[in-house]
Amino acid sequence: MEYQCLHFRLHLILGIMSSLLAGISYSSKLGSHKYITEAYFQKYDTLNDRVFQDFISNEVSQGFCEEQNFMPKLSVWQRQLNGDGSHRRLTSSLKIENQPEVSSKLASQSCKAIIVERLPSGVFADPFELEHLTQRGVFTDASAFGDTDLELPTVRANRSVVEIHMDLGPSMLSENNNGWELNIELPLHARYAPLGKHGYTKVEFGSPDLFVRCIVEGDSHNQSCLFSSANDGVRSSSAAIFWEVPSGIVKHTKVVSVLTFISAVVGALSILAACVFHSEISIHSDSKQS
């Protein structure tokens, strides 16, 4: 399988690490929103990659979390699309690395990984399925934003975003205890694709945005800090993931319409003929009063 060969290493971060040396004051910037994406969609109606990145860098990645000097390195080192047909699973293996001197403090902190998956047009995640997975404890929190209408075909639908929160517990600590490793499996569904020339429409997945939020115990009060990955991290062409969704062929349109109407009319006339010419088989006038 093409997807199974995708053993690549995506380093997404490092770009804006300098501005994130001390993280940001998370709660104050996002207000009461539990999800970063929720704050975005309160400000904008539709998903635009550029606007979203600006939002992340301007509105989320501002400010500093006092007295912290974490520099977690967030990376996606493996991504695969598993399964067949219209219902598949996007698997991402994530690595969050800390400096050795910080690692010793990990145990005293409550950290959470946040994965924001900006889904391409033509693919969606079922918000109710995400809710169910959250209830089962697969994700700590998960929600879909944007156009979450499950029924619309691609031509009528806008893009959507999935945000998943995962608690970083001791079981996820990496072997050398300098960070966390976790796998995320996101169930996705294909919409009916727009018509094409070849019978397939290629849907390409971009890289997710990663964040780590830690609640740090301070002297006076607990402080929430958010660390972000760089959205313009390294992406090689081999890293791209594609989903080939079957689509109707434009030139078939007229033939299909004509055949459909012929079938409908022939079917209707057959029923008419059956009723008129074979009526003696099933109904008789000498029925009794029941």
Place this chain on the structure above:
Amino acid sequence: MKVLNFRSLIIFSAFLRVFLIVYGEWQDAHLEVRYTDIDYLVFSDAAALVVAGKSPYKRSTYRYSPLIAFLLAPNSFIHRSWGKFIFSVSDLLVGYFIRTILKLRGVPENLSIYSVIVWLFNPFTFTIGTRGNCEPIVCAIILWIIICLMRGNLFQGAVWYGLVVHMRIYPIIYALPIVILHDPLHFQHGKKPSIIEWSSRDVKPGASLGPDKSSNLNRLWVLFSSIFTRSRILFGLISATIFFFFTGLFFYLYEWEFLNEALLYHLTRTDPRHNFSVYFYHIYLNYEREFSILEKLISFLPQLMVQVVLVSRFARDLPFCFFVQTVAFVAFNKIQATVRMGKLHFKILQFFCMEVGDYCSILCVVLLSVAIDITMEQNEA
């Protein structure tokens, strides 16, 4: 002995359903694929909103009458499986009604029992109720309407008919055969309408009504000259009153949200997904443009023609008429016709099965139903 057999069948089916509901709870908690129907979660969420004093339409994809949410309100304060029990009881009622109807039609006892078995132990039907789909309620109401009409209880039939059309809309297609059934030639006030008996289906040369030209003319004459008989007007008035009462009440409570979601949505929808319609691929290929009025009209004509022909031909054999109407409606429908509609086939399939009347045919019908189940499930997935 036979009555005892029927009773033990019902008791065994009830235990089976209780077991499946309990098993469903376990599967939901432990396995990734849920046993519970996604619609049941929608009903439950809507019911919780109603209990909280809010509109059930705050739950996205709730597109049913608020009555279902009211019925499932105890989901929030008794147990979340309450609704499944209600649906399963309706399912058992369908089994009971099948036997009642077959008895009224004079079908031999052993065949009635086999038909009830085909319903109660069909994996497709017993999983529908226990997974939490509301369709068994609709099936039970429609069968009860048939029983009311067979017993000549026009008032009660009309009340339930108005209610079921309010609940699910599509039973509106059964209005025409019910009206024709109240043909003044065959139905007089105070007498039962002549729904033909099972035994009268045996071929008796010379007894045919169909090809007889004068008889056909006579029926046409009756159809056009005496449309407005007392029983028809009564049936229409009562069922319309019930329909508009509930629709008006919920419009008062939930305003346009109710009308848009529960009624207009079903009428205007052109969803190319999960569709058994002959127009499915045509709709998908043309989804990017608007359909012209002429196209809409042309695609509606075969449906109209088939419904009129089937109704005029089989109206006096009401259960069979409902069956062929439903199959034709699903096949020729332009809007969404999912497995939920398909489920309706099965209740009337039983009667078709009985009319055929031999074991081999019953087996064929059961196998056919299993094949359709598999197709439907794959289409839903």
